[in-house]
Amino acid sequence: MLQVMSGGDGQSLTDEDLIARFQGSRDAGCFAEIFRRHKQTIYRRCLAVVWDAAAAEDLTQDTFVTAFTKIDLFRGGAFFPWLCTIARHLCLNHLKASSLARTAHGNSDDFLSASDSDPDPSTADDVSTALKLLSAPQRTCLKLFYMEGYSYREIAKLTGYSGREVKTHLQNGRRRFEIVWDSIQKGVEAP
Amino acid sequence: MSDEWLRKNLRAAGKAKGECPGTESLAKFLGGELTAEDSARIISHAASCGVCDALLERMKRFDDPVAWEDADRRIAPRFGRFPGGPDSFGLSVLRRPWFAYAVVALLIYPAYRGLVPKQVAKEPPLAQPVRPVGLDSAKVLQLDATRSAGTNGIVLTGKDKVFILSFFVPIRAGQRYSAEIVNQERRVVVAQPEISSHDGLGNFYLVCEHGLFERGRYVLTVKEAGGARYDFRFTL
Numbered sequence: 001m002l003q004v005m006s007g008g009d010g011q012s013l014t015d016e017d018l019i020a021r022f023q024g025s026r027d028a029g030c031f032a033e034i035f036r037r038h039k040q041t042i043y044r045r046c047l048a049v050v051w052d053a054a055a056a057e058d059l060t061q062d063t064f065v066t067a068f069t070k071i072d073l074f075r076g077g078a079f080f081p082w083l084c085t086i087a088r089h090l091c092l093n094h095l096k097a098s099s100l101a102r103t104a105h106g107n108s109d110d111f112l113s114a115s116d117s118d119p120d121p122s123t124a125d126d127v128s129t130a131l132k133l134l135s136a137p138q139r140t141c142l143k144l145f146y147m148e149g150y151s152y153r154e155i156a157k158l159t160g161y162s163g164r165e166v167k168t169h170l171q172n173g174r175r176r177f178e179i180v181w182d183s184i185q186k187g188v189e190a191p
Numbered sequence: 192m193s194d195e196w197l198r199k200n201l202r203a204a205g206k207a208k209g210e211c212p213g214t215e216s217l218a219k220f221l222g223g224e225l226t227a228e229d230s231a232r233i234i235s236h237a238a239s240c241g242v243c244d245a246l247l248e249r250m251k252r253f254d255d256p257v258a259w260e261d262a263d264r265r266i267a268p269r270f271g272r273f274p275g276g277p278d279s280f281g282l283s284v285l286r287r288p289w290f291a292y293a294v295v296a297l298l299i300y301p302a303y304r305g306l307v308p309k310q311v312a313k314e315p316p317l318a319q320p321v322r323p324v325g326l327d328s329a330k331v332l333q334l335d336a337t338r339s340a341g342t343n344g345i346v347l348t349g350k351d352k353v354f355i356l357s358f359f360v361p362i363r364a365g366q367r368y369s370a371e372i373v374n375q376e377r378r379v380v381v382a383q384p385e386i387s388s389h390d391g392l393g394n395f396y397l398v399c400e401h402g403l404f405e406r407g408r409y410v411l412t413v414k415e416a417g418g419a420r421y422d423f424r425f426t427l
Contacts, residue, residue, distance in 0.1 A: 048258040089218035127204035140248050146201035148346030158245050178192045
């Protein structure tokens with residue numbers, strides 16, 4: 001099989017054919033062809049998420065190693081989306097591990113003591129509505145800062161924004177939230 | 192509106208979030224592998240959880256060709272590409288065994304340097320751009336189902352004959368999807384009976400004729416034949 005693969009035949013096979021062969025024969029050549037085809041694509045996707053070339057390389061390698069060891073769990077269908085799900089899972093684990101030093105988010109002491117009173121359900125609904133009307137970066141930063149009690153630096157690490165961008169999103173987010181909140185309380189549409 | 196007020200009320204709004212889903216569930220959600228019910232549960236949780244929302248937001252870059260190109264442009268020139276590429280070189284190589292072998296080889300066989308023709312590895316083709324061919328200058332509005340009706344800073348002018356709506360839907364295999372854009376008077380402006388993801392992963396784009404749209408708010412609704420529905424709000 002290896003000779004067939006190195007003879008160029010593997011290049012004409014689909015991913016699914018290669019995986020079917022690999023599942024049947026454990027021929028490393030089939031998997032090598034899969035790696036050759038997709039390593040750059042997976043790397044670019046991981047890089048876009050983690051913004052760290054070394055981490056993206058590691059995640060790419062881990063993705064293929066995981067796919068290699070768990071290939072029996074692949075039940076047919078398109079192979080590339082399955083590979084992407086593995087890569088996404090690893091990226092999420094990486095982001096969580098590198099960004100969330102604390103085990104349970106939002107448990108810093110001053111954060112807890114600042115909000116001991118019982119929530120008013122209607123206010124909570126209005127807050128959720130107002131948050132939805134913010135831009136994605138503003139909403140994310142506001143939620144991480146006020147809801148979860150994260151610092152600027154932690155937010156920057158988790159979101160990938162720079163410290164300056166986090167500050168800007170928080171400032172603009174607060175301003176926008178106030179406008180939206182007033183509109184909701186007055187029962188008019190937010191500008 | 193004080194910081195104290197925001198802290199108290201945002202935290203109160205986040206109290207109903209319950210336990211966070213595992214990364215495997217989030218990955219499956221992003222890959223469109225969950226049922227509509229489970230997907231809705233994750234969307235609902237993310238609405239009241241800052242961390243999961245931030246993770247999902249950041250993970251959108253995984254499927255966003257614009258983010259890939261941005262990372263290529265801003266990081267790859269500094270650190271090189273994936274090992275095996277022609278320009279692969281970064282600090283991380285120092286902890287790789289093959290780097291030590293390469294150093295030894297260079298020290299032992301200096302005479303060979305310059306004699307052996309340089310092998311240039313063939314790069315795999317780059318991913319499909321988000322813009323359709325011929326629309327390189329068209330402006331792209333990146334939409335998000337859980338976001339406000341903002342324009343992401345995109346301002347259309349009279350010169351923009353067309354613009355592109357780019358969005359992500361957690362697609363499921365074998366399902367068909369349709370799209371419809373209604374204006375603030377709920378009049379249908381565009382109806383597309385069938386749309387398909389350009390990368391097969393749930394990323395879509397719709398090329399829209401600017402002349403059909405006036406200034407105002409719009410809702411793009413993507414419907415799955417299986418019943419799921421996703422609304423994207425935007426303003427022109």
